[in-house]
């Protein structure tokens with residue numbers, strides 16, 4: 001064993017009913033390095049991290065921290081020992097303030113009775129946010145924050161802890177641009193202090209910028225560890241997926257048929273005066289910063305948010321959409337941004353989630369045809385490559401990326417003509433991303449009208465025919481994708 | 496795999512039921528006779544019908560505390576239409592059930608459109624319905640009921656007591672609704688994640704309304720059976736019955752958070768409570784001690800079940 005390593009994971013295995021999540025996995029992390037952990041959805045990354053932080057106990061194997069074998073039976077112990085983790089799935093206390101969230105479990109106290117020192121709590125939180133360069137009022141209730149803001153609070157929380165190993169499980173899945181820059185600056189500072197960072201992300205460009213070392217996992221097995229500068233993008237992708245990947249973006253055919261969906265001067269709570277149209281066979285990208293109102297616009301079109309003024313028409317016919325039910329009836333589908341909030345019933349099975357919006361298909365009479373339902377759900381599981389022991393598995397137990405695939409499978413089961421994808425590749429691995437891009441292109445070829453909201457400029461540029469840049473609830477600019485660049489989009493998106 | 500887990504947790508509670516039965520059979524041989532088991536089934540049928548109703552509401556993410564009072568109110572109302580030589584026997588049944596449906600509608604609308612918490616709405620309804628029962632009956636039992644009405648709670652068909660047949664019918668229909676119909680599936684979705692249900696095009700308010708109507712409607716059925724069984728519309732009947740019903744549902748593995756549960760589980764829960772009551776009676780345990788023992792066994796059964804489920 002190399003004593004330079006602050007953390008050595010040896011021969012760890014872990015099974016869940018029906019799934020061998022980790023199979024004899026190893027991982028060696030040095031002081032002061034950013035160690036990227038990569039692998040497809042369901043490869044076992046989060047499971048390994050949950051073991052390190054004491055949330056799960058391994059079936060076998062050893063964890064050696066600073067030369068000593070450790071065995072955390074609770075998160076509390078792991079934190080006390082010097083670990084800290086930003087979870088893939090946010091775990092906020094919605095009714096508490098930002099400051100209270102940051103210091104949850106470690107509140108500064110007065111005297112032996114343990115009264116919380118509120119003044120110090122808020123002052124410390126404020127100082128921390130200031131140091132991080134984040135402008136969120138620490139008195140705000142957590143529930144009033146956007147996902148991006150919550151993510152920043154989560155990062156602050158992990159750092160407030162004086163940790164020696166910080167685990168970041170997809171910390172950037174909900175943030176973009178400026179916030180990512182802030183995070184990377186923080187990471188560089190932490191490195192200087194000798195803190196080791198285990199960084200999980202599916203975003204290749206981030207890995208190229210921030211990682212020193214890369215370890216790859218596949219199907220619960222350890223594949224290898226490599227210095228980041230010795231791997232090019234293609235080699236890394238091959239290691240992750242275990243095969244050659246086709247070109248990521250297909251050639252798009254630009255079509256300019258009659259507009260299928262027309263939106264005229266609609267206004268809502270967070271946007272105003274939005275007009276655009278989408279033709280059959282076209283992909284329209286919506287770009288902009290977090291909180292610019294992109295999600296609110298598409299949710300309003302889908303009937304989830306209120307529209308105060310303006311008109312929507314489909315195929316030239318004006319329609320009124322005041323609920324998702326009507327939107328679905330009119331052939332609109334929405335793959336929503338927040339799968340936990342509006343995408344999935346986590347306590348239900350994969351099967352029941354996939355068929356939830358299309359149950360009519362399975363009940364010609366009064367009763368559901370359960371065989372047919374199972375058959376169709378299984379087909380979707382196969383078609384979308386959802387990694388699950390069976391379609392009866394409760395969705396909550398799937399890995400993040402596979403949950404996202406369930407949402408897409410569900411929406412497409414209704415065969416909508418107009419499909420809105422809001423951050424469709426959040427948390428999805430590079431292989432699955434390619435599949436989703438291919439699928440979106442195919443859907444467009446079949447004559448569907450597609451709207452895609454995304455914070456990943458590469459995918460907006462790579463897939464769209466046209467790009468709408470939204471700034472502060474208004475369309476700042478419409479660009480032809482063919483002659484748009486990342487810089488142009490950012491320029492219009494910035495305030 | 497979760498399937499297996501589900502089964503395990505179902506079996507866990509089934510095992511608890513069997514263990515209790517075996518212990519009672521040893522302690523008192525009379526327990527395991529056809530005669531006694533029929534008595535147990537007849538005794539549990541009222542709580543069983545109630546528990547199934549509240550299962551709908553709990554899976555949908557709500558709660559109903561008004562059940563005991565609804566039993567009294569619908570019993571009194573039905574009895575009022577059941578005097579000999581007045582109306583045909585269908586009349587008290589239909590009027591009683593309609594009263595239940597009306598109460599469920601009021602509960603459901605106040606919760607969905609009025610956006611008041613189910614706990615508060617049904618707590619209010621608990622005292623309103625009890626008050627109404629007392630007002631309508633002048634606080635006195637409504638007696639002198641027709642033999643055909645009394646048949647519902649006291650009669651036999653093919654040697655099987657009618658309440659047991661009704662309970663079986665309710666089990667059957669409810670299982671079909673929850674498992675094989677869209678509304679059943681929607682009940683799980685609404686209880687599991689209301690926002691996701693809405694985004695899937697489900698009319699969440701209607702689904703909740705349905706659950707509350709089902710619940711009060713079945714409580715009305717239980718009220719009619721009880722009134723017929725004791726041949727009286729008793730305004731003080733059914734006090735705290737909701738507690739046994741909710742206990743049975745929870746013992747049966749239905750999550751109070753909503754989104755999870757089954758009729759089969761509830762039926763087992765009902766049987767556990769019923770068997771304990773019966774066994775302790777047979778053993779001549781004083782009713783003070785009965786309460787303590789019952790509480791301990793209920794918690795123990797759930798503890799055993801949850802431990803099983805976690806493994």
Ligand SMILES: Nc1ncnc2c1ncn2[C@@H]1O[C@H](COP(=O)(O)OP(=O)(O)OP(=O)(O)O)[C@@H](O)[C@H]1O
Pocket residue numbers: 016017019020021039040041042043044045046047048088387388397398399400401402427429
């Ligand atoms: N509590 C659980 N019960 C059952 N199976 C589980 C549980 N947690 C994880 N799994 C399974 O273990 C495997 C590994 O999951 P994990 O969350 O570690 O993947 P991941 O590499 O983090 O994927 P992603 O990139 O999608 O986040 C998956 O197949 C998942 O379905």
Ligand SMILES: [Mg+2]
Pocket residue numbers: 045046047088169399400
């Ligand atoms: Mg993960």
